Amino acid sequence: MHGNEISGKVAFITGAGSGIGRAAALGIAQQGARVALIGQNCPSVEETAHLIEKAGGAALAIRCDVANENEVQAAVACTANSYGRLDFAFNNAAKQGGVIVNTSSTAGVRGFARQASYVAAKHGVIGLSKVAALDYASDNVRVNVIAPGLSKTKIFERMTADNEHGADQFFDRIPLGRPGEANEIASTFLWLCSDAATYTTGAVFVIDGGLTI
Structure with a gap:
């Protein structure tokens, strides 16, 4: 049964070809939302669209480099033109009365040695999100941040595959003793x-199995 608050609305999901982005897209589609799937890897994004449509949902695959402002604006316009509205955004712009959820990481709430650029960028996501939450509150746009820790994504698989000790050295640091699943983040x-x-707006949700306690 679709929740009334999500069914029929439109979500704009970046990084929708795999991992957390795909899990978020599949999850919100299951609740009845129409989903614009954004990513640079066309086959992966189209596969996500196929999975949604196979389950009876509606999805639109859009190739877009999120580092290119013009491409992002075009993708947002394509979504609005195709579905007539835009209610939720995972990482990017929303319209009046919408929701923006930006992704930082545990590096946004603590420091890591020799990772100055990455840590600064992730702290920046949180700072910008808090400013946006204040700037757009009067338009009824809520802006929040999720800050995942280690999770089972392709990046994590590459990290552990290149290390002789595998995943164990990472798990030892996590109180819950395991990485997160993509659907747990989504x-x-x-x-x-x-x-x-x-x-809820201007909040940061750390999802890391207790890593930053």
């Missing part, structure tokens, strides 16, 4: 898009 995005979170 579920926070889904909650932030729902009516259960209508009074």
Whole structure:
């Protein structure tokens, strides 16, 4: 059964070809949203669209480099033209009365030695999101941040494959003793898009199995 607050609305999901982005797209589509799938890897994004459509949902695959402002604007316009509205955004722009969920990481809430550029960028995502939450609150646009720790994505698989000790050295640092699943990260995005979170803005949700305690 689709939740009334999400069914029929439109979500704009970046990085939708794999990992957390794909999990978020599949999850919100299952709740009845129409989904614009954004990514540079066309086959992967189209595969996500196929999975959604196979399950009876509606999806639009759009090739876009999110580092290119013109391409992002074109992707947002394509979504609005195709579906007539835009309600939720995972990482990018939204319209009036919408929800923006940006992705930082645990590097946005702590420091890591010899990772100055990465840590600065992730702290910046949180700072910009807090400013945006203030700037757009009067338009009823809520802006929040998720900060995942280690999760089972292709990046994590590459990290552990290149290390002789595999994943164990990473798990030892996590109180829950394992990496997160993509759907565990995506579920926070889904909650932030729902009516259960209508009074939540400017918040940072750390999802790391206790790593930063």
